[in-house]
Amino acid sequence: MGSPAYSMLIDANDRKGKVIEEDAFLEFVDYARSVLSSEDKQEFDGVVDDNTGPGWSWIVSRILRCCIAYSSGVTAAILLSDLSQAWNEHQRAGASKRRPQCAVQLKRKHKRTRLPNTVTIDSIYEKNFLSENSILEAVVVDVFVIPGTNIYMLSLGDIWSSSTIDLYLHRRYYDLVDPENGILKQGREIFLTGCCLRITTEGSGYPRLLPTEYLVILLDENQDEDAMLLGAQFCSDSFSSISLDAFKDGTSYSFYARIESIGSLELQGKFSSLQRKQITLVDNDGVKINFLLWGEQVLLANIFSVGSMLALDRPFIASTIDSSTETVEELCLEYGSATQLYLVPFIHHEEQVCVASTQGRYHGSRLLNALGESQTPTVSQVTLPCDSRGSIDFSNYPFRPFVVDLRDKMTSISLYGVVKGIFRDRNTAENIFSLTIEDATGIVSVKLHFVGSWSLGRLGIGNMIYISGLTCYMTAQKRLEVSWFEKDVGAQVVNLSSLPALINSSCLHKLSCLSDLSIQANATHICHVRLNQIEHCHVDTRFSHALCGHFVNDRPDGHLECNFCCCTCDKEVMHTFLLKITLADKSAKVFAWCTGQTAAELLQISPVEFYELPEEEQAIYPSSLENEKFMVAIVNCKRERNGLCGGLDLGHDPVMWEITCALKCE
Numbered sequence: 001m002g003s004p005a006y007s008m009l010i011d012a013n014d015r016k017g018k019v020i021e022e023d024a025f026l027e028f029v030d031y032a033r034s035v036l037s038s039e040d041k042q043e044f045d046g047v048v049d050d051n052t053g054p055g056w057s058w059i060v061s062r063i064l065r066c067c068i069a070y071s072s073g074v075t076a077a078i079l080l081s082d083l084s085q086a087w088n089e090h091q092r093a094g095a096s097k098r099r100p101q102c103a104v105q106l107k108r109k110h111k112r113t114r115l116p117n118t119v120t121i122d123s124i125y126e127k128n129f130l131s132e133n134s135i136l137e138a139v140v141v142d143v144f145v146i147p148g149t150n151i152y153m154l155s156l157g158d159i160w161s162s163s164t165i166d167l168y169l170h171r172r173y174y175d176l177v178d179p180e181n182g183i184l185k186q187g188r189e190i191f192l193t194g195c196c197l198r199i200t201t202e203g204s205g206y207p208r209l210l211p212t213e214y215l216v217i218l219l220d221e222n223q224d225e226d227a228m229l230l231g232a233q234f235c236s237d238s239f240s241s242i243s244l245d246a247f248k249d250g251t252s253y254s255f256y257a258r259i260e261s262i263g264s265l266e267l268q269g270k271f272s273s274l275q276r277k278q279i280t281l282v283d284n285d286g287v288k289i290n291f292l293l294w295g296e297q298v299l300l301a302n303i304f305s306v307g308s309m310l311a312l313d314r315p316f317i318a319s320t321i322d323s324s325t326e327t328v329e330e331l332c333l334e335y336g337s338a339t340q341l342y343l344v345p346f347i348h349h350e351e352q353v354c355v356a357s358t359q360g361r362y363h364g365s366r367l368l369n370a371l372g373e374s375q376t377p378t379v380s381q382v383t384l385p386c387d388s389r390g391s392i393d394f395s396n397y398p399f400r401p402f403v404v405d406l407r408d409k410m411t412s413i414s415l416y417g418v419v420k421g422i423f424r425d426r427n428t429a430e431n432i433f434s435l436t437i438e439d440a441t442g443i444v445s446v447k448l449h450f451v452g453s454w455s456l457g458r459l460g461i462g463n464m465i466y467i468s469g470l471t472c473y474m475t476a477q478k479r480l481e482v483s484w485f486e487k488d489v490g491a492q493v494v495n496l497s498s499l500p501a502l503i504n505s506s507c508l509h510k511l512s513c514l515s516d517l518s519i520q521a522n523a524t525h526i527c528h529v530r531l532n533q534i535e536h537c538h539v540d541t542r543f544s545h546a547l548c549g550h551f552v553n554d555r556p557d558g559h560l561e562c563n564f565c566c567c568t569c570d571k572e573v574m575h576t577f578l579l580k581i582t583l584a585d586k587s588a589k590v591f592a593w594c595t596g597q598t599a600a601e602l603l604q605i606s607p608v609e610f611y612e613l614p615e616e617e618q619a620i621y622p623s624s625l626e627n628e629k630f631m632v633a634i635v636n637c638k639r640e641r642n643g644l645c646g647g648l649d650l651g652h653d654p655v656m657w658e659i660t661c662a663l664k665c666e
Contacts, residue, residue, distance in 0.1 A: 022520070024510040025496065026400070026416070028076070029059050033398075035080060035147045036087050054087050055396040057414035057468055062086055063508075064466060064494045066501075073504025080148035085208070088144075088155065088166065117193075117302050122161040124207060128199060135302055136192040136209075143177050143185055152177055154184070156192075156209075167192070170211040173340070183229070189218035191303045191343065194296060214296075216303050216341045219311065230256060234311045234342075239287040242331055247317045254313045255333075257281035259304050260288065268294075277301045281310060281333070291315070291333045300335065307346030314338045391471075395490060404441035406472050406480060412490055413482075414468040415439065415446075418522055418635075419461055424566040435484075437467070438522070446470060448493075449485045454565050456493050458549025458596060460658060462635035463497040464524045497524045497660040498598070503631050504663065515587035517657065521636045528665070530627045531602070532584035536591075537622040539603065541611045544576040545569045549596050551578070575607035580655060581622075583632065592634060594659035601662040602630060633661040 037053025066074055066082050117135045124130050141164050142155035152169040169177065169184075176184040184190075194214040199207050219226040234256035242253060263278035277298040279291040291312070293300055304310065316336030335341075385393045394401065395412035403415065417439035425432040431450040436443060446467070459465070469491030471483050485491060502508055503526050512525040531537075543552050543560065550564035552573055559568045577599035583590050600606055603625065610618065638656040 022510070023523070025502070025508050028079070028508055029056065029063065029400075032063070032080060032083055033059050036083060053398070054083075055398050056400045057394075057412075058087075058396065059083065060414065060416070060466055061468060061492065064492075064496075064499075067499055067505070067508075068494070068501070071500040071504070073501055074507070075505070076507040077148040079507070081146045081151075084144075084147045085153075085166065085206075115191075115303065115305070120160045121156065121158050121163050121165045124165060124197065125163055128197070128207060130195055130197040130209075132194055132196070133299055133302060134193065134195065136195065138190055138192060140184060140186055140188045140190065143182075156190075165207065165209060167195075167209040168211045170213055170215065172213060172337070173215060176217070176340070183217060191216040191218065193302055194299045214300050214303075216300070216343050219342050219344050221309075221344055229342075230311060230344075233313065235284075238285050239281075239283050239289045240285060242317060244317060244319055244331065252314045252338075253317065254311070255281070255283060255315070256309065256311045257283040257289075259306055259308050259310055261306060262301055262304055265298060279304060279310075289331065289333060291335075292318075293335055297335050300341070303343070305346055309344035309346075311342035311344075313340040313342070402441040403437070403439050403444045406444060406482060408472060408474040408480065410470075410472040412468070413470040413472060414466065415444075415470060416466050417464070419459060419463045419465055421445075421461065422459060424564065426566060435467075437465070444482055446482045446484055449483060451486050453567075454548045455486065456548075457495065458498065459493075459495055460635075460637055460660070462524075462637040462658060463495050463660060464635070466492070466494045466496060468492045495660075497633050497635050500661060500663065502526070503633055503661055513587040514583065514585050514590045517588075517590060517634065517636070523635075524660070525634045527583070527585065527632055527634060528629070529583040529585050529632055530629050531581060531625050532589060532627070533582040534622050534626045536582060537625075538578075538580040539610070539618070539622055540578040541607050542576055542578055543573040544595065546572045546574045549576075551576075551595075575611055577603065577607050577610070579603065583634075583659070590634070590657050591655060592657035592659050593655045594662070598659050598662045601664065602628075602659070604628075604664070629665040631663045631665055632659050634658070635660055 033053055033056065036059070062083050063079055066079055070078075115135050115137065117133055118137050119130065119134045121136070121138070136156065136158065138156040138158050140154055141157045144153055144155070145151065146153060152174060154167045154169050155164050156167055157164045173184060176182050192209075192212055192215050194212045196210040196212070197207050198210050219230065221227055221230065234254045237253045237255055239255065239257070243251070247253070258281065259279060260282045261280040263280070266276045266278070268274040268276050275295055275298045277293040277300075279293070279301065280288060281291050282288050291310075312333060314336065316334040316339065318332050318334055320330050320332055382398060384397065389409070391409045391411050393412050394410055394414075401413050401415060403417070406413065415437055417437040419435065420438045420443060421434075421436035423434055425434055425447070431453055433448040433450070433454065435446045435448055437446060438444075467484060469484055469488050471485070471488075473481055473483075475481050484493075496502055502524075509526040512520075512527050514527055514529065517525055544550060545552050545562035545565060547569075548562065548564050550562055552560045552562050552569060555561050555568075560570050560573055561567070562569045576596050578593065578595055579599040579602060580591065580593045581602065583592055594602065603610065603622070605621070610621070613621065635658050636656055637658040638654070
């Protein structure tokens, strides 16, 4: 009961409704977690439990990764799609090498011969490649809709693989995934061909299958559901009942026939460029008809085998000759845009193959356990992994951690808060910085350990950051120390205040008026402003340290020094601006400063180009910016002690608001 994990859990529950932060980013994180958790909760018979679904820090990291990849902005649908796919793959990757249960059950009764071009899902992952004529003999593990979209996905497994792979379902099959009456559901076998592999470099990077039209659903005549489907839908029509005129008037047909022969590949057309494959079918009355495949459709022939029963729903019916009275011999079937195929495979009893399982069942630990049988639904408990030294891993903790929650022997902690102070530790030769972070519950100092030099770009006072990979431990003096090591897995620092995607994504921010700045000073405000009082605008070009973005100073010995990194940086400097300017909207005016890319965006010119202008042109250049409109991110950079504002010595001219990001409005 007194463990850090349990104490933190109770604190998190007690805080609900007490710690209120008007932060649109956090609100979207909570919304995304509720969406992702809703499907997981169904696994526990509808019991509402905060443990289901992904951890808070996992969602934040995924959202920020997407924002970094798409600086022009993201929508809620894009984020939910990425999160849903990544979470499904995360569960698959971490849920042990365990074959899906529906594939295990299918394996026990599997008797048919494996088709010649069949590939396994495991081999797709191993080779990161899938040829167009390959066949997947798959079983549906899950059917789901990407949250925020109407896109259906099938999660597929096979009897030879321990992995599953997701398929974007082609829209011609959407009527078959109806939750009530759809035939495409968990446990259903399908054959696929003509598949293309989608390998993403952004996001999760896991392969997925793009939509294919060439999907055949397998039926089992010994299963009541399938037998009823065949009897109700495919046994009333025969080849001799076909009327071409009736078909042209809108009549649709469904046939059930045996595959008698599969012809060889033919080339048609003047230049022999069009492929054709002829499948001869025989119905229960002994009447034969040809089923023709054209172009890419010939891939379907790889799925068929002589002796198998083929059910054709709504095939296209064509005449082979121009005649007013057609007979069956003068008609043929084709794979049309509305055609759907079902197959009852022929079982080669003399070739029964019993594939022995070669994969051991590895029972991986799920970090967020479901409610145990002995627990009541009203208690939410989290089970987290603990190492031999008693340190508890919070990487998959479901709640947002706060400063007040930090305890001894915590690892993989994430915090979301405002930078209140940052400086280089001068008492060591190592690259260690002390970063002070504040959230709604308190303030804490974190020691940042870098492998080499500072690597986080510009980070100033008042900036909102997300930091993951924190470790907490108690020193000999009984003082809690929080550390971050750049080399650790999962170590990340993202400056949200300078993230272009934040101001470009309406789902992640709420617009503020400039008058709100004084009311809620400890936040990053996104404002729609215009440049005002240009006559008081101050533009200066300086050198900054390329690694940290802070200004450099001339030393008496002629070298350049970065006071932030506390090092000489003669070869690591770049031209930058120091811009002080008045922003205005209908509610107020604010005098603010900025530097780097933000200043260049506001001035619509690079520091080098500005520096090369004659002094007269530099002096009058800002006048052209009067009333230009921008979307900006503004933070309070005032430090309570001394006159430093994020490394900028403002002396007797304090400017407490920094513009951390800007985007010109057309």
